[in-house]
Amino acid sequence: MRLSHTFTRTRKQAPADEVAHNAQLLIRAGYVHKTMAGVYSYTPLGLAVLENIKQIVREEMNRISSQELLMSTLQRQELWQETGRWSDELVDVWFKSHLQDGTEVGFGWTHEEPIIELLRSYLKSYKDLPISVYQFQNKLRNELRAKSGIMRGREFIMKDMYSIHASKEDLEAYYQAVIEAYKRCYHRFGLGDDTYVTFASGGAFTKFSHEFQTICEAGEDDIFIVPSTNVAYNAEVAPVRATPNPDAGAVMKPLGMLDDENIIGAEALTKALDIPR
Incomplete structure (x- = not known):
């Protein structure tokens, strides 16, 4: 197929109602044509x-x-x-x-x-x-x-x-x-070095699943990569190592004024407020 024989042309702008990055780029390059929301036709290219x-x-x-x-x-x-x-x-x-x-x-x-x-x-x-x-x-x-x-x-x-x-x-x-x-x-x-097997939320039959995520500027998901293992997690299911706050859900103390010019730094402030470290 000769490029001179194709009927498609590149476009400066994608349709105003197109929000997906992948579709915006493909429409502008003449690879797909948007028929309606969520429906696309493929051009010869x-x-x-x-x-x-x-x-x-x-x-x-x-x-x-x-x-x-x-x-x-x-x-x-x-x-x-x-x-x-x-x-x-x-x-x-x-x-x-x-x-x-x-x-x-x-x-x-x-x-x-x-x-x-x-x-x-x-x-x-x-x-x-x-x-x-x-x-x-x-x-x-x-x-x-x-x-x-x-x-x-x-x-x-x-x-x-x-x-x-x-x-x-x-x-x-x-x-x-x-x-x-x-x-x-x-x-x-040609995407192997930028693609990760990623832990993600499950579908109809499982709580969790695997997906392949490729790092690119037009990406729409956030993933976290563990460099030491090359394992990736979708932000939806990423594990958290932080220790749970034992005071979570505690009744908030009433607000008050604290006027002491000798309190300098977080350690002194937590001591003055009687906040456990």
Whole structure:
């Protein structure tokens, strides 16, 4: 593709209503076009980059024996009713519609339930395990506020991966293999030295999770890095080493005046106020 043949142009400014840094930069460079809040189209330039990224990820996933598939966007409600996640009270991001015969269907916002239904149709014994599958697929989520640009809006491309194992030990070993595969991806992207495996808050099934955070000026999260271990923590879950204040929650003493010109420094002040050190 010759640059002279492309129809896109760079822009001096991003749309006034675009708040996400990643989308602002990509729109100005002509890689994506904003359709509406949380929804973007990829231009030829953007699609070429996207396909290159997908191919690198695909090669690394195949390297650890994961198999690519593509599941449907339309979801039948019976499958999700089994887990209770069809309820709008429990999951408030569903996009739902009706077929012409009145049957209610949903548009996939994640695919845990569909992959279980698919795999249990084929797996008949523990001897069939382990199995790992992944896909690149559009997700649709009825987010109240779409503020993360192309990362997570109302429609976005997700690479999701699922694996089933016969033992916890095998699961944990494969989990580490996946982490190493993603590290190789980031190194091939040219971001390996600035990307950290980061402890973060969990999702639907766990209290905590891991995420990959890349340090950049357009970043939107705060993380804390421990230099001695190269371990990173999202600010949401960063541990605190400070000793808890034993006086937390104590009744505040009434305000008063203290007039003593001989009080110099914090130590003298705490002694005069009878504050324990």
